[in-house]
Amino acid sequence: xxxxxxxxxxxxxxxxxxxxxxxxxxxxxxxxxxxxxxxxxxxxxxxxxxxxxxxxxxxxxxxxxxxxxxxxxxxxxxxxxxxxxxxxxxxxxxxxxxxxxxxxxxxxxxxxxxxxxxxxxxxxxxxxxxxxxxxxxxxxxxxxxxxxxxxxxxxxxxxxxxxxxxxxxxxxxxxxxxxxxxxxxxxxxxxxxxxxxxxxxxxx
Numbered sequence: 097x098x099x100x101x102x103x104x105x106x107x108x109x110x111x112x113x114x115x116x117x118x119x120x121x122x123x124x125x126x127x128x129x130x131x132x133x134x135x136x137x138x139x140x141x142x143x144x145x146x147x148x149x150x151x152x153x154x155x156x157x158x159x160x161x162x163x164x165x166x167x168x169x170x171x172x173x174x175x176x177x178x179x180x181x182x183x184x185x186x187x188x189x190x191x192x193x194x195x196x197x198x199x200x201x202x203x204x205x206x207x208x209x210x211x212x213x214x215x216x217x218x219x220x221x222x223x224x225x226x227x228x229x230x231x232x233x234x235x236x237x238x239x240x241x242x243x244x245x246x247x248x249x250x251x252x253x254x255x256x257x258x259x260x261x262x263x264x265x266x267x268x269x270x271x272x273x274x275x276x277x278x279x280x281x282x283x284x285x286x287x288x289x290x291x292x293x294x295x296x297x298x299x300x
Contacts, residue, residue: 158183163259
């Protein structure tokens with residue numbers, strides 16, 4: 097029988113090897129791309145579906161723009177320690193297999209070579225997408241272009257736009273956030289505080 101844990105560890109080493117030429121650094125299931133704009137993250141997540149005869153896992157991607165990090169954690173905490181949970185996680189996604197599954201599975205009958213090929217293609221694609229979202233203004237532009245924005249979209253836009261000062265775009269995002277939260281009276285206080293903070297943030 098295959099050493100399933102050993103196979104998964106080997107796959108993670110292969111992921112690191114594939115990401116390194118793209119500028120990513122890390123090991124042990126956590127890799128980061130650090131730029132002046134922030135950090136992109138690829139991180140392995142275990143699955144509760146794992147059992148004695150199967151190992152299941154996900155590979156999540158996350159984008160942590162510097163403006164988002166400093167809003168939530170302050171400028172003094174090192175952004176280089178960011179993990180997937182610190183990202184915005186609206187436009188990012190998981191590395192998905194060729195059949196569009198987002199959970200990876202290793203069993204005794206797994207064709208490991210085929211799985212490795214599929215996994216590395218998926219993770220390099222997802223990592224490339226995360227790197228694109230980290231480019232200056234890219235996340236804001238793509239969020240702004242969404243046709244049917246939800247509360248989380250407006251929230252992220254307000255935070256990211258606040259870094260640019262009190263612009264017409266920021267004011268419009270604040271209006272959008274209020275409208276999206278109109279049916280959520282319990283969130284009113286939080287939204288009021290967020291908008292006040294955004295509109296009164298010192299200009300860069």
